[in-house]
Amino acid sequence: xxxxxxxxxxxxxxxxxxxxxxxxxxxxxxxxxxxxxxxxxxxxxxxxxxxxxxxxxxxxxxxxxxxxxxxxxxxxxxxxxxxxxxxxxxxxxxxxxxxxxxxxxxxxxxxxxxxxxxxxxxxxxxxxxxxxxxxxxxxxxxxxxxxxxxxxxxxxxxxxxxxxxxxxxxxxxxxxxxxxxxxxxxxxxxxxxxxxxxxxxxxxxxxxxxxxxxxxxxxxxxxxxxxxxxxxxxxxxxxxxxxxxxxxxxxxxxxxxxxxxxxxxxxxxxxxxxxxxxxxxxxxxxxxxxxxxxxxxxxxxxxxxxxxxxxxxxxxxxxxxxxxxxxxxxxxxxxxxxxxxxxxxxxxxxxxxxxxxxxxxxxxxxx
Amino acid sequence: xxxxxxxxxxxxxxxxxxxxxxxxxxxxxxxxxxxxxxxxxxxxxxxxxxxxxxxxxxxxxxxxxxxxxxxxxxxxxxxxxxxxxxxxxxxxxxxxxxxxxxxxxxxxxxxxxxxxxxxxxxxxxxxxxxxxxxxxxxxxxxxxxxxxxxxxxxxxxxxxxxxxxxxxxxxxxxxxxxxxxxxxxxxxxxxxxxxxxxxxxxxxxxxxxxxxxxxxxxxxxxxxxxxxxxxxxxxxxxxxxxxxxxxxxxxxxxxxxxxxxxxxxxxxxxxxxxxxxxxxxxxxxxxxxxxxxxxxxxxxxxxxxxxxxxxxxxxxxxxxxxxxxxxxxxxxxxxxxxxxxxxxxxxxxxxxxxxxxxxxxxxxxxxxxxxxxxxxxxxxxxxxxxxxxxxxxxxxxxxxxxxxxxxxxxxxxxxxxxxxxxxxxxxxxxxxxxxxxxxxxxxxxxxxxxxxxxxxxxxxxxxxxxxxxxxxxxxxxxx
Numbered sequence: 001x002x003x004x005x006x007x008x009x010x011x012x013x014x015x016x017x018x019x020x021x022x023x024x025x026x027x028x029x030x031x032x033x034x035x036x037x038x039x040x041x042x043x044x045x046x047x048x049x050x051x052x053x054x055x056x057x058x059x060x061x062x063x064x065x066x067x068x069x070x071x072x073x074x075x076x077x078x079x080x081x082x083x084x085x086x087x088x089x090x091x092x093x094x095x096x097x098x099x100x101x102x103x104x105x106x107x108x109x110x111x112x113x114x115x116x117x118x119x120x121x122x123x124x125x126x127x128x129x130x131x132x133x134x135x136x137x138x139x140x141x142x143x144x145x146x147x148x149x150x151x152x153x154x155x156x157x158x159x160x161x162x163x164x165x166x167x168x169x170x171x172x173x174x175x176x177x178x179x180x181x182x183x184x185x186x187x188x189x190x191x192x193x194x195x196x197x198x199x200x201x202x203x204x205x206x207x208x209x210x211x212x213x214x215x216x217x218x219x220x221x222x223x224x225x226x227x228x229x230x231x232x233x234x235x236x237x238x239x240x241x242x243x244x245x246x247x248x249x250x251x252x253x254x255x256x257x258x259x260x261x262x263x264x265x266x267x268x269x270x271x272x273x274x275x276x277x278x279x280x281x282x283x284x285x286x287x288x289x290x291x292x293x294x295x296x297x298x299x300x301x302x303x304x305x306x307x308x309x310x311x312x313x314x315x316x317x318x319x320x321x322x323x324x325x326x327x328x329x330x331x332x333x334x335x336x337x338x339x340x341x342x343x344x345x346x347x348x349x350x351x352x353x354x355x356x357x358x359x360x361x362x363x364x365x366x367x
Numbered sequence: 368x369x370x371x372x373x374x375x376x377x378x379x380x381x382x383x384x385x386x387x388x389x390x391x392x393x394x395x396x397x398x399x400x401x402x403x404x405x406x407x408x409x410x411x412x413x414x415x416x417x418x419x420x421x422x423x424x425x426x427x428x429x430x431x432x433x434x435x436x437x438x439x440x441x442x443x444x445x446x447x448x449x450x451x452x453x454x455x456x457x458x459x460x461x462x463x464x465x466x467x468x469x470x471x472x473x474x475x476x477x478x479x480x481x482x483x484x485x486x487x488x489x490x491x492x493x494x495x496x497x498x499x500x501x502x503x504x505x506x507x508x509x510x511x512x513x514x515x516x517x518x519x520x521x522x523x524x525x526x527x528x529x530x531x532x533x534x535x536x537x538x539x540x541x542x543x544x545x546x547x548x549x550x551x552x553x554x555x556x557x558x559x560x561x562x563x564x565x566x567x568x569x570x571x572x573x574x575x576x577x578x579x580x581x582x583x584x585x586x587x588x589x590x591x592x593x594x595x596x597x598x599x600x601x602x603x604x605x606x607x608x609x610x611x612x613x614x615x616x617x618x619x620x621x622x623x624x625x626x627x628x629x630x631x632x633x634x635x636x637x638x639x640x641x642x643x644x645x646x647x648x649x650x651x652x653x654x655x656x657x658x659x660x661x662x663x664x665x666x667x668x669x670x671x672x673x674x675x676x677x678x679x680x681x682x683x684x685x686x687x688x689x690x691x692x693x694x695x696x697x698x699x700x701x702x703x704x705x706x707x708x709x710x711x712x713x714x715x716x717x718x719x720x721x722x723x724x725x726x727x728x729x730x731x732x733x734x735x736x737x738x739x740x741x742x743x744x745x746x747x748x749x750x751x752x753x754x755x756x757x758x759x760x761x762x763x764x765x766x767x768x769x770x771x772x773x774x775x776x777x778x779x780x781x782x783x784x785x786x787x788x789x790x791x792x793x794x795x796x797x798x799x800x801x802x803x804x805x806x807x808x809x810x811x812x813x814x815x816x817x818x819x820x821x822x823x824x825x826x827x828x829x830x831x832x833x834x835x836x837x838x839x840x841x842x843x844x845x846x
Contacts, residue, residue: 011808113665114665114777117664117776117777117779121776122779125779129787136791139794140791140793140794141790141793143793143803144786144790144803144807146806146807146809147806268668269665269668273778277782277786
């Protein structure tokens with residue numbers, strides 16, 4: 001029997017913020033201006049509300065079944081067969097999301113940094129980092145996430161602050177000239193980024209619960225929304241909506257505009273650090289969730305034995321998932337319903353069934 | 368310890384023979400015949416060279432003036448069996464063998480020539496106390512008592528080693544040290560099954576949480592002031608006979624960048640020096656890798672003027688940057704090791720020959736670029752700023768790994784290396800205390816005290832990391 005791992009509220013908050021903001025803030029501005037142009041900040045705000053909705057669903061489920069993660073809840077609520085099937089689909093989703101992140105990780109470096117290094121090396125690096133972190137356990141990578149959180153938040157704030165004298169506030173005007181409904185046409189992609197919290201359904205039963213746990217989780221979504229909004233605003237204020245849309249990674253263009261003391265420029269290395277760290281945390285939380293799910297579903301005594309096969313699967317899946325960046329971007333944009341299905345519909349459905357079963361009225365359901 | 372014990376008999380000659388047998392007929396075992404005031408014959412046994420000459424001469428010369436009642440010791444000084452007597456002899460005591468009652472009185476006459484208290488060479492200081500520990504356990508305990516004359520200071524003596532019992536002492540402070548950690552320390556010491564112990568490092572390896580790790584799991588110091596500071600924080604010290612290095616535990620990663628001297632300077636200077644050491648540690652770990660990644664993969668990130676200088680300097684060099692880097696780092700390590708092992712006067716010559724002549728010649732011959740020499744020298748000098756503990760060696764070793772990763776994947780490899788290192792460090796614990804604390808798990812207040820040296824009157828709280836029973840050093844001093 002392995003020791004039960006426990007994380008703090010702040011560690012949960014760090015994991016949520018990093019895994020949500022780190023990757024999306026690099027390319028979100030380009031995608032969102034396609035739907036909402038200069039009003040994409042409003043879209044982010046609306047996305048933040050959907051993130052809170054997702055959080056509410058997951059936290060309510062956890063309150064109903066405090067000792068269970070999503071996989072166990074599936075089996076408990078829907079029975080061993082249908083529940084087991086849904087649990088299997090959720091685990092597949094976790095593995096699939098991990099593969100998407102690994103591919104994103106590699107694609108960014110090939111496009112933005114060094115096309116000389118083969119893609120498979122980047123993929124292998126991502127998978128090895130994630131597998132090692134999962135091997136070391138939830139407590140270890142949650143502790144590291146506390147350090148990473150400060151690096152990421154201060155790097156992003158530093159970038160936005162260093163560019164502040166180049167901003168053109170007039171690029172934001174007029175505000176919501178066609179009403180507030182029009183920008184919401186892009187709500188699904190933004191909801192899939194800001195609602196990217198499904199992993200917490202596997203972690204909440206490992207959090208040292210206090211009265212402030214919910215506040216920390218809500219705070220995490222708020223911090224994420226603010227940072228993503230700053231990212232979108234920064235791009236719009238510097239390049240304007242039309243130009244932002246033309247960039248693959250607008251954040252790289254942002255950072256390339258920074259010049260300190262007339263001579264010091266090219267802070268791309270900072271972005272590399274942020275990207276590696278945030279991708280690492282994000283792929284690790286999903287990898288860990290997948291492994292935890294497998295252990296619960298198959299009742300594995302030593303789930304670490306499955307680490308290498310799962311890692312190999314993720315590598316293969318990531319390598320052959322899409323042909324390139326354009327297809328990857330198109331999937332995130334046009335097939336975002338796939339992510340929303342698991343992020344919102346599955347937990348929402350489980351919550352509905354749980355209410356119908358009358359579990360909501362009970363203070364605690366036995367494990 | 369031998370399980371079978373043979374009791375002393377009433378026949379002194381027989382006892383002498385048995386002791387000789389028990390001590391393998393060693394040639395330095397001396398027996399002297401004497402009589403007490405009552406005329407009763409006794410034999411005095413001792414190991415030559417292990418006893419203090421003056422006190423031994425006094426005992427031999429004045430034996431006739433003593434009566435039996437002068438040696439009526441309690442159980443502590445009375446040896447009933449041959450094996451107990453032999454162990455006393457080996458520990459430097461003299462034995463007075465009596466026929467009636469059969470047994471031996473053990474008198475402590477240990478008198479080995481040991482060095483006196485000197486400034487510790489591994490932890491030299493500009494400002495602060497200059498006394499360091501020696502190889503004598505009793506002297507070291509006295510030094511700690513001198514620096515910490517508190518009745519709450521608790522010393523628990525033990526002997527470890529089945530074949531060669533080595534004395535050690537576990538030091539803690541009643542009312543401060545957490546009893547559960549102290550109990551755990553004793554439990555781990557009890558579990559040591561070694562037949563003998565060579566110094567404190569062996570104890571460290573036996574009781575550490577993670578035996579296969581590159582990183583130090585306990586702190587090692589030669590300075591009594593540092594031991595007292597650690598005890599007052601709720602930590603535990605272990606002093607082992609025969610080594611001047613005292614073990615302090617639990618130990619966390621960031622403590623490796625602290626030196627005792629920080630508290631003897633103004634807090635601004637102490638804090639700046641502490642931050643400088645952390646910065647130097649990062650340079651020592653990452654600079655060669657950063658250079659290799661930049662010149663191999665990321666030229667576009669270097670300002671044009673600097674890039675031209677680097678390109679011009681590297682132009683005559685036939686090797687890739689990673690080979691250059693490994694060669695220079697390896698050469699630097701050789702020179703450093705040679706400088707340490709050589710006698711002091713020659714050691715200086717080695718560094719002059721190494722740094723000036725070899726470096727200059729290598730650049731002129733076009734084997735390495737001048738910039739690589741600067742990188743290697745700066746990296747080496749930065750690691751010199753760190754206290755010479757195991758962390759220093761770990762950083763020097765890991766810089767090779769970081770450089771290798773940077774040569775494969777550029778900056779990505781470097782950041783991936785840092786992450787894997789952080790994950791590994793975050794998974795370590797020293798006696799239950801997270802190794803990356805107070806940075807991760809984050810405790811902002813204590814983290815400032817690790818990175819910055821707070822003014823002493825503001826430092827009213829003990830670190831919570833070590834779970835001291837009394838959380839306050841003093842009341843009302845906190846800002």
